[in-house]
Amino acid sequence: MHNFNYSRAASVADAAAKLKASEDPKLLAGGMTLLPTLKNRLAQPSDLIDLAKIDALRGVSVEGKEVVVKAMTQHAVVAASDDARKAIPALAVLAGGIGDPAVRHRGTAGGSIANSDPAADYPAAVLGLDAVVETNERKIAADDFFRGLFETALNPGEIITAVRFKVPDAAHYLKFRHPASGYAVVGVMVARYGSKVRVAVTGAGPCAFRVKEMEAALEKSFAPASVANIKIPAEGLLGDIHCSAEYRAHLVNVYARRCVEALAK
Numbered sequence: 672m673h674n675f676n677y678s679r680a681a682s683v684a685d686a687a688a689k690l691k692a693s694e695d696p697k698l699l700a701g702g703m704t705l706l707p708t709l710k711n712r713l714a715q716p717s718d719l720i721d722l723a724k725i726d727a728l729r730g731v732s733v734e735g736k737e738v739v740v741k742a743m744t745q746h747a748v749v750a751a752s753d754d755a756r757k758a759i760p761a762l763a764v765l766a767g768g769i770g771d772p773a774v775r776h777r778g779t780a781g782g783s784i785a786n787s788d789p790a791a792d793y794p795a796a797v798l799g800l801d802a803v804v805e806t807n808e809r810k811i812a813a814d815d816f817f818r819g820l821f822e823t824a825l826n827p828g829e830i831i832t833a834v835r836f837k838v839p840d841a842a843h844y845l846k847f848r849h850p851a852s853g854y855a856v857v858g859v860m861v862a863r864y865g866s867k868v869r870v871a872v873t874g875a876g877p878c879a880f881r882v883k884e885m886e887a888a889l890e891k892s893f894a895p896a897s898v899a900n901i902k903i904p905a906e907g908l909l910g911d912i913h914c915s916a917e918y919r920a921h922l923v924n925v926y927a928r929r930c931v932e933a934l935a936k
């Protein structure tokens with residue numbers, strides 16, 4: 672690990688000021704991705720600015736028709752939150768299925784979303800539940816947030832403060848779980864909002880994406896048969912040691928259908 676300066680921010684404004692004052696800073700949330708990255712010398716920030724002591728960045732609440740998850744809320748807290756479990760059970764299930772207990776007690780919603788790992792679970796919830804990502808500078812719609820492999824719409828020095836998930840009529844999340852890490856080899860969230868349907872996929876491509884063809888078919892008829900024959904092109908999907916792009920394309924179809932089966936019961 673290379674040397675760096677470490678400081679704790681007392682507030683979001685303090686973190687923003689520290690980011691501005693540093694040469695090549697990085698925010699530190701739970702460190703679940705950042706610390707291994709530093710240990711492997713894949714990043715060499717001049718400063719780590721720790722968000723851990725900012726109480727205003729923690730908590731889950733229901734505000735009107737939204738579940739608000741503050742950026743530094745750990746996955747275990749979301750999984751156990753009565754508010755999340757009542758308003759959007761699929762969100763609590765998704766958070767409770769991340770990694771292992773150690774990861775769930777350190778990893779945060781903001782860190783996961785900022786990192787935009789192609790196999791992370793949260794991006795499927797952000798897109799599927801039509802969320803708004805709030806930062807210290809602006810509000811970013813889910814559809815504009817994920818840009819590519821580990822790439823988001825965040826500007827350098829921009830801090831995620833919260834994510835607002837719209838409460839659906841019903842939603843379901845399923846993933847083909849990597850047996851070692853728990854990451855999504857493929858994960859699919861299907862959510863219904865009145866006559867509108869959102870189908871969001873993680874794990875399959877460079878970043879999370881929606882499957883508009885499935886959404887349109889489900890809006891016509893919300894039944895497993897509507898998606899059963901919609902094949903996702905393998906082109907552009909990820910192929911690696913875990914499985915091929917063709918297999919991931921197949922899994923998107925299987926998991927979308929299973930989500931609809933669960934919701935149509």
Ligand SMILES: Cc1cc2nc3c(=O)[nH]c(=O)nc-3n(C[C@H](O)[C@H](O)[C@H](O)COP(=O)(O)OP(=O)(O)OC[C@H]3O[C@@H](n4cnc5c(N)ncnc54)[C@H](O)[C@@H]3O)c2cc1C
Pocket residue numbers: 697698699700701702703704705706722742743746768769770771774777778779780781782783785786790791792793829830831832852853854855
């Ligand atoms: C063994 C293991 C298994 C895992 N399994 C899964 C899994 O099954 N599913 C899954 O979804 N994830 C999984 N993860 C990832 C984990 O859930 C964390 O959410 C993820 O690693 C991010 O970690 P963190 O929140 O501690 O953020 P950090 O590692 O501290 O930060 C990650 C990045 O986000 C930036 N950042 C952090 N907070 C903010 C903010 N508020 N605003 C702007 N930028 C910010 C940091 O600067 C850094 O670049 C796993 C991780 C490990 C180590």
